[in-house]
Amino acid sequence: QLPRRRPGFARLYPDLHIDRIPGLSCNLLEAYDGNRLDAVIVKRGGAGGRGRVIWREPLVWLAAADYQLDFTRPARLVMLAPPCSYREMMIAALDSVRRDWVAACTASSLMGVQAAVAGGLGVTLLGRSFVQEGMQILRAPELWPALPMTEVTVLGEDRAPALVEPLIMFLSHSLAGHDALTIAA
Numbered sequence: 193q194l195p196r197r198r199p200g201f202a203r204l205y206p207d208l209h210i211d212r213i214p215g216l217s218c219n220l221l222e223a224y225d226g227n228r229l230d231a232v233i234v235k236r237g238g239a240g241g242r243g244r245v246i247w248r249e250p251l252v253w254l255a256a257a258d259y260q261l262d263f264t265r266p267a268r269l270v271m272l273a274p275p276c277s278y279r280e281m282m283i284a285a286l287d288s289v290r291r292d293w294v295a296a297c298t299a300s301s302l303m304g305v306q307a308a309v310a311g312g313l314g315v316t317l318l319g320r321s322f323v324q325e326g327m328q329i330l331r332a333p334e335l336w337p338a339l340p341m342t343e344v345t346v347l348g349e350d351r352a353p354a355l356v357e358p359l360i361m362f363l364s365h366s367l368a369g370h371d372a373l374t375i376a377a
Contacts, residue, residue, distance in 0.1 A: 231348025243345030268296035268314035
């Protein structure tokens with residue numbers, strides 16, 4: 193969500209330099225642990241309980257807007273390649289209700305997952321804030337298992353608090369206006 197909010201942040205903090213490095217939480221954590229990044233914002237599951245939770249949002253099942261439920265066939269899943277915590281949660285959730293599934297599309301990026309879902313290639317699991325035009329949230333609890341909240345954490349406040357805190361505060365306030373998210377206290 194940062195790209196839409198970055199212009200406002202840049203106006204408030206014109207002298208702060210940000211290297212925005214998108215990627216999987218596991219890769220960002222590896223770079224952080226190797227001291228190649230000063231701070232990271234990652235999903236909590238991958239951080240192993242480290243860091244401070246800065247927001248939460250519900251996970252949802254997403255499909256194309258014109259997707260028709262057909263429980264006589266295996267669920268067609270759109271996923272990222274392993275390692276991916278969303279992929280693992282999606283498979284575990286469907287296995288828990290004995291819902292058959294097939295990997296319909298393995299994308300290399302979140303944007304690829306969103307495009308494949310919007311294009312009707314299958315269903316995925318993401319945070320509610322990732323819903324885009326052309327998508328719907330599936331609400332058939334009998335075969336689409338309930339999902340937990342996801343938490344996003346920041347690591348690095350102790351390394352460079354003067355540099356990290358303005359960004360964290362800005363993101364927290366920006367995200368507070370997004371109805372899909374709950375800011376952590």
